[in-house]
Amino acid sequence: xxxxxxxxxxxxxxxxxxxxxxxxxxxxxxxxxxxxxxxxxxxxxxxxxxxxxxxxxxxxxxxxxxxxxxxxxxxxxxxxxxxxxxxxxxxxxxxxxxxxxxxxxxxxxxxxxxxxxxxxxxxxxxxxxxxxxxxxxxxxxxxxxxxxxxxxxxxxxxxxxxxxxxxxxxxxxxxxxxxxxxxxxxxxxxxxxxxxxxxxxxxxxxxxxxxxxxxxxxxxxxxxxxxxxxxxxxxxxxxxxxxxxxxxxxxxxxxxxxxxxxxxxxxxxxxxxxxxxxxxxxxxxxxxxxxxxxxxxxxxxxxxxxxxxxxxxxxxxxxxxxxxxxxxxxxxxxxxxxxxxxxx
Numbered sequence: 001x002x003x004x005x006x007x008x009x010x011x012x013x014x015x016x017x018x019x020x021x022x023x024x025x026x027x028x029x030x031x032x033x034x035x036x037x038x039x040x041x042x043x044x045x046x047x048x049x050x051x052x053x054x055x056x057x058x059x060x061x062x063x064x065x066x067x068x069x070x071x072x073x074x075x076x077x078x079x080x081x082x083x084x085x086x087x088x089x090x091x092x093x094x095x096x097x098x099x100x101x102x103x104x105x106x107x108x109x110x111x112x113x114x115x116x117x118x119x120x121x122x123x124x125x126x127x128x129x130x131x132x133x134x135x136x137x138x139x140x141x142x143x144x145x146x147x148x149x150x151x152x153x154x155x156x157x158x159x160x161x162x163x164x165x166x167x168x169x170x171x172x173x174x175x176x177x178x179x180x181x182x183x184x185x186x187x188x189x190x191x192x193x194x195x196x197x198x199x200x201x202x203x204x205x206x207x208x209x210x211x212x213x214x215x216x217x218x219x220x221x222x223x224x225x226x227x228x229x230x231x232x233x234x235x236x237x238x239x240x241x242x243x244x245x246x247x248x249x250x251x252x253x254x255x256x257x258x259x260x261x262x263x264x265x266x267x268x269x270x271x272x273x274x275x276x277x278x279x280x281x282x283x284x285x286x287x288x289x290x291x292x293x294x295x296x297x298x299x300x301x302x303x304x305x306x307x308x309x310x311x312x313x314x315x316x317x318x319x320x321x322x323x324x325x326x327x328x329x330x331x332x333x334x335x336x337x338x339x340x341x342x343x344x
Contacts, residue, residue: 007184007219009177010253011062015089016045016054022189022325025293034313035321038197039295040186043302043330048125051330052202052209053085055178056170061089063174069164071156073149075100077276078135079300079334082169082206084122087131096161098132100148102141104276121337171208171241173248179212183220186325195323197224202327203305204228204266205275207241209329215246218259224325228266229305232275235266242266270308276300276334282307283341298331299338 021044025037045054064072072090076083076099083099090097101123119127126133136148149165156163169175190196200217204210210228217226230238242264249255272279278299285307286297297303309326318324 007180009181010059010174011066012058012177012181013062013065013093015058015061015092016049018045018055019185019188020044022186022193024193025295027292028289032310032313034316035198035318035324036195037309037313038193038195038323038325040182040189040325040327042182043296043328043332045330049085049088050332051081051085052179052327053082053170053330054089055182056175056208056212057085057089057178059177060166060170060175061093061095064095064164064166065093067162067164069095069162071096071098071161071163072166073098073100073152073156073163074166074168074170075102075141075145075149076168077102077104079104079122079276079337081122081301081329081331081334083131084125084129084333086166086170087126087129090131091129096132096156097129098134098152098156099126100141100145100152101126101133101135102138103135104138121333121335123337125333167206169206169208171206171211171245173245173250173252175208176212176215176245176249179209180216180219181212182327183213183216183222187220187222197323197325198321199225199227199318199324200327201227201229201305201309201324203231203301203329204238205231205301207238207245209327210238210264210266211242211245211249213327214242214264215249215258215262218262221259221261225263225265228264229308230266230268230271231301231304232271233268234271235268238266238268239264267308267312270304270311272304278304278338278341285310286335287342295328296332296335297328298333298335299341300334301331302328303335
């Protein structure tokens with residue numbers, strides 16, 4: 001399949017299983033007097049590599065290798081999908097990976113610490129993939145993040161390594177290429193399904209996926225509004241973050257002007273108790289969608305965003321629309337770390 005031949009993409013590693021399917025959720029759609037719901041299954045980009053982060057890392061890691069780097073340093077929450085994907089891809093490519101993790105107080109301690117259970121979910125896979133892991137208290141992580149990157153970068157450089165620093169979620173001017181490219185894939189999907197969706201929704205947590213989808217729709221002149229459903233910070237933050245990533249993209253790749261149709265839309269009504277924390281309504285949605293459609297969501301990202309989308313349908317937000325698309329960005333392993341929130 002040829003994706004957007006008219007866009008001059010930078011070098012990319014073929015790491016994800018693409019294209020991912022676009023599937024209708026007809027049983028769920030029938031329960032609402034609204035549009036037909038479709039899901040872009042980016043949770044199927046690979047097995048343990050599941051999720052949206054691989055599309056970004058295809059471009060990010062190509063750049064790291066082109067610069068001769070042999071060590072990847074990145075950061076995120078202790079159940080970060082991005083860090084898990086980086087750890088596994090680093091192992092696949094023979095690169096050392098060091099993860100700087102923010103303790104969200106939703107985990108057991110270290111492996112082999114005498115507890116009956118060890119690390120769970122994404123953290124378990126980080127260790128399994130052989131990543132070096134440093135876990136910091138949340139307050140320290142937030143105040144010293146730049147300093148920690150500099151410290152570990154200098155540490156590896158002193159050992160003769162060449163580190164490559166990847167921001168949270170690989171969300172920067174390089175990573176957003178992954179979802180610019182995904183829009184070309186979506187256009188092919190829409191033609192094959194003979195649909196013209198009015199909205200493309202997804203969970204937004206570090207901003208890179210939204211930057212890529214929003215910019216991709218503008219570049220491809222796809223008439224669909226991208227809506228990022230925030231899982232942590234407010235809409236004003238994401239407006240700044242998404243435009244910051246796009247500005248970085250312009251600077252890195254010498255893009256002189258942005259498309260006039262570029263639109264950044266964020267809904268911050270469904271953040272709930274905070275990042276990585278979901279209310280009972282989100283867990284109820286996770287159970288319902290799994291039982292009705294066999295689609296697995298997580299409480300950190302996709303569960304919140306999907307619950308938000310269903311609420312918006314009930315509120316009449318998509319009145320008059322025939323079809324809408326939810327981009328499933330993965331996150332299954334984070335569900336395991338919060339399994340106690342689900343009662344059966």
